[in-house]
Amino acid sequence: MTLSLKARFAQAEIVLAPGVYDALTASLAEAAGFEALYVSGASIAYTRLGRPDIGLVSMAEVADTITMIRDRIATPLIVDADTGYGNALNMQRTMRLFERAGANALQIEDQSFPKRCGHLADKSVIPAAEMVGKIKAAADARASQETLIIARTDAIAVEGFEAALERAHLYAQAGADMLFVEAPGSADELGRVTAELKGLAPLMANMVEGGRTPIKSAKELEALGFSLVIFPGGIVRALARAAQDFYGTLKRDGSTDAFRNQMFDFDQLNAVIGTPQMIAAGRSYEAEQIIAAAEKSKRA
Numbered sequence: 113m114t115l116s117l118k119a120r121f122a123q124a125e126i127v128l129a130p131g132v133y134d135a136l137t138a139s140l141a142e143a144a145g146f147e148a149l150y151v152s153g154a155s156i157a158y159t160r161l162g163r164p165d166i167g168l169v170s171m172a173e174v175a176d177t178i179t180m181i182r183d184r185i186a187t188p189l190i191v192d193a194d195t196g197y198g199n200a201l202n203m204q205r206t207m208r209l210f211e212r213a214g215a216n217a218l219q220i221e222d223q224s225f226p227k228r229c230g231h232l233a234d235k236s237v238i239p240a241a242e243m244v245g246k247i248k249a250a251a252d253a254r255a256s257q258e259t260l261i262i263a264r265t266d267a268i269a270v271e272g273f274e275a276a277l278e279r280a281h282l283y284a285q286a287g288a289d290m291l292f293v294e295a296p297g298s299a300d301e302l303g304r305v306t307a308e309l310k311g312l313a314p315l316m317a318n319m320v321e322g323g324r325t326p327i328k329s330a331k332e333l334e335a336l337g338f339s340l341v342i343f344p345g346g347i348v349r350a351l352a353r354a355a356q357d358f359y360g361t362l363k364r365d366g367s368t369d370a371f372r373n374q375m376f377d378f379d380q381l382n383a384v385i386g387t388p389q390m391i392a393a394g395r396s397y398e399a400e401q402i403i404a405a406a407e408k409s410k411r412a
């Protein structure tokens with residue numbers, strides 16, 4: 113992306129960001145041509161812990177994930193920072209560490225700790241004023257104004273739709289760069305989010321397959337007025353299904369033959385992860401190459 117995220121979100125065309133959770137998924141998503149990637153807390157919990165998105169993943173584990181992804185790819189990263197992992201001061205430390213690790217935007221939410229996936233039941237939220245304090249704290253802690261703060265409210269399920277819209281207004285006033293009303297329960301509510309909040313700040317939508325919100329395409333959400341849509345956990349749902357089939361096949365057959373046309377072979381995977389380029393790069397630093405290059409420049 114040549115524009116900063118902030119400039120890009122100001123354009124009418126929606127940004128479509130897939131969920132990623134490690135360097136492999138991030139590099140595949142980058143190669144597919146996405147303009148921004150979403151580092152999904154749920155996907156980290158699903159894959160690293162094999163557990164639900166219920167606040168078990170720590171701040172340091174997410175920082176570590178961002179670091180490894182950023183070492184591999186250059187695409188802007190929108191990072192799920194959950195609740196900031198505590199109060200306003202925790203939020204500031206989260207902002208500093210995630211920004212240094214390579215995040216370009218932090219999505220922060222108003223759930224109480226420990227949080228849970230926005231599409232699960234029995235959520236609870238902190239008072240709106242406390243969240244306002246956390247948004248201000250995050251803004252004060254960022255090193256660059258280009259690092260965006262996406263304020264999410266989970267209030268629909270707790271206090272109702274109108275209350276969630278009120279919170280979004282307060283979060284925009286507090287300085288949020290983007291607003292995210294989590295889990296609208298119908299196409300009508302999805303439409304009302306943009307109708308009633310448009311102009312306050314760019315708006316984000318979240319498409320969770322089988323979740324509370326009806327699934328719409330990026331183009332449909334763009335027509336409603338959203339600036340960003342994430343598909344955060346779809347990759348894990350696809351990979352988990354493939355892994356289950358793979359292990360079932362291997363256990364049943366004692367070989368992977370029946371699965372071969374659904375998997376990369378050795379060379380194909382090496383091409384995807386850049387093995388030939390890495391080996392060539394390593395060779396260029398070998399002693400003989402360095403000595404040969406030095407002798408060549410002496411002769412010249």
Ligand SMILES: C[C@](O)(C(=O)O)[C@H](CC(=O)O)C(=O)O
Nearest residue numbers: 152153154229230320344345
């Ligand atoms: C966006 C989200 O916070 C995430 O962790 O990716 C989750 C998505 C999910 O659970 O699939 C969410 O709370 O909506």
